[in-house]
Amino acid sequence: MFRSEADQFYGCSSERRSAPAKPKADKKTKGGAQAAKAAPKGKKAAKAQDAAGPREGSKTAQVVAMLQRKNGATISEIMKTMDWQRHTVRGFMAGALKKAGYQVESFKPEGGERTDRLNK
Numbered sequence: 001m002f003r004s005e006a007d008q009f010y011g012c013s014s015e016r017r018s019a020p021a022k023p024k025a026d027k028k029t030k031g032g033a034q035a036a037k038a039a040p041k042g043k044k045a046a047k048a049q050d051a052a053g054p055r056e057g058s059k060t061a062q063v064v065a066m067l068q069r070k071n072g073a074t075i076s077e078i079m080k081t082m083d084w085q086r087h088t089v090r091g092f093m094a095g096a097l098k099k100a101g102y103q104v105e106s107f108k109p110e111g112g113e114r115t116d117r118l119n120k
Contacts, residue, residue, distance in 0.1 A: 060096060064118065067097075067104065072117025 054060035059082060066073040066081065078089045093104050093116065103119040 054100070060100065063092065063097070064102065067102075067116055067118045069117070072105075072107075072115045074113045074115050076113065 054064060063073075063078060063082065066078060075086060075089050078084065079086060082089070084092070097104055097118075104116050105119050106114060106116045108114045
């Protein structure tokens, strides 16, 4: 093959070298790895059934308690109680509460501030 002067100088060759092939690992049987992965799901499902609501004293529990009142809670009340910003309260209600399965009802009384509460 033709080699340039630079290749000769630096000791390079124009031939391509490939890395030695690595032996492939044997595939694991279906019962091995997959059975182990399925086991924790059963534990999580059982744990979820035991805990019907948020943990006592958690931020979620505090907000849920405020929203479960007869008149619900305004965003301003939640902001003041939780020391959160407005966008945090809105995101929490749209994300975490929705993911937990709560349905938030929003209403605005005449001349009042928009209020949110949980549907029962």
